[in-house]
Amino acid sequence: MTTTSYASIWPSLSYRDAPAAIRFLVDAFGFTETSVVPGNEVGEAGRAIAHAELRSPLGGGIMLQSAGDDGESGLQPKPGVSHVYVVTDEPDALFSGAVGAGAEVVCDLCDAQHYLSRGFAVRDPEGNVWDFGTYRGR
8 A cells, every 4th residue: 555645734925026936946946836826917026926836845845925915915924024944855955056046045054963954044035034954853
């Protein structure tokens, strides 16, 4: 019998320029775009995204959408205030890709003794912090 495991926690973020965020997250972190539902046109940022899903290489993923005119969108936080941790088996390669795509380094690639993990943290173009490491929890 084969058992398939799916992540049961999917962080959801909002972005001022959701189409640009999707491109960044795919290029910098290796996410795969699996679903994008366009919304109405929004100002300079281009077309709005009502809902998008991106898969992480090791499973699970994130959801995102365009922020509303007031900087918030329904139950979503204001853009640029989220902090997401993602498990990776290859932090060194992912760090190079993130920096190459223009992510701002918040915490350089290192071995964290208290977590027995190797990882790093970067900020995306809208200010969200993305923390990547080998720590899988206890």
